[in-house]
Amino acid sequence: MMATPHRHTFKIAVAAFVSIAVLFAAAVDAKPRKKKTQQNPAAERSVVLDVGLSITYDDNIINYSDADLDLFDSSGAQGKFSIKSKDDWIIVPRINPRFTGKFLAGRPGWLDLGFGYFAYASNDVRRYSRISLSARQYFTSRLYGEASYAFIPSYYYRNYQVGTDDLGAAIYAEAKFAKHMISAETGYELTRTLTATAAYKFQHKSYNSEFEFRDLDGHGFELGGTWRPAKPIGFWAAYGFERASAKGADMADSVLDVSYDSWDMLSGARHYMSILDAIRPELSASFEIRNIKYQNDRLPQIYYFGREDFNYYAKAGLSGRLPYRVRGTVEYAFVQKKAELPDIYPDPGRVSQTTAELERKINYKSNSITIRFTRRF
Known part of the structure; x- marks a missing residue:
């Protein structure tokens, strides 16, 4: 059973929904400025429906380390794995109804x-759903505000050891969490080719009771921008920071603390090709680095004490128009984690493995390729 989320998390979630509802309720009632020729506001409002279907092949769906994959292939750890295969095909249908129009001050x-x-x-345990709600309002021709909320009811993370049996064999349990994500963003068009954005982001994770010490609240900000110096090309970049506080930090020293600070740097580019006018192909690529520093100062917890992660994300994609107003995309993604632990191991009488051997149990790589189809009705 999922642990009950903190009460203030629900207050924030409700506040996000209420804010969006109030924004649009006020927008609908707001009268546009008088003009010589005033159009019917209803005529400027519309509802569109975006639908999509993606098919992904991922060669490491849990992002297991090489050490874990060795155990998986040899069946050397009973109960450690709930998945049937380390790779899988992921099918994702999406539906996005959107209501557009002119509201506040027209x-x-x-x-x-x-x-x-x-x-x-092949792995039912990994199946999950995601629900989202967002609203954007332009206050001037250059300035907008946007609020969004997303919720994942249940997400399987992986199996963790929770104890040992009478014979000393490890006992494992599935770690699952619910996740709430809230953001507030503002953007301003500095020039016709350059737009700057600033956002506040909040996330709350609530794990099942065996792992409630992993419950965390994360507060962060992000500064970003997009630049379109010429018609055929565009660039984007962002810098973000997050501080995540885990419930275990306020519990006994014997309890794991997974609190962290993280820094994100993202950059990308898109090329709008001038060839094959009927298809209008677009080529895109992006690269992201995420640096995570765990705040655990409890020395017995060797996998988090003094740990620093460097996560790398790279994507490249090609998209274009297909018949029946369908847009198709092919995308490749690469993910890699490089963790660094203090060079203090082995520790006689406590840890027999070297630092490099411990890091091998954390580091991972994964590759995926996605084919995506979208259409607007």
């Missing part, structure tokens, strides 16, 4: 609802 805005279901072909 300025454009939209309300977007979203639902996606992530179905794993």
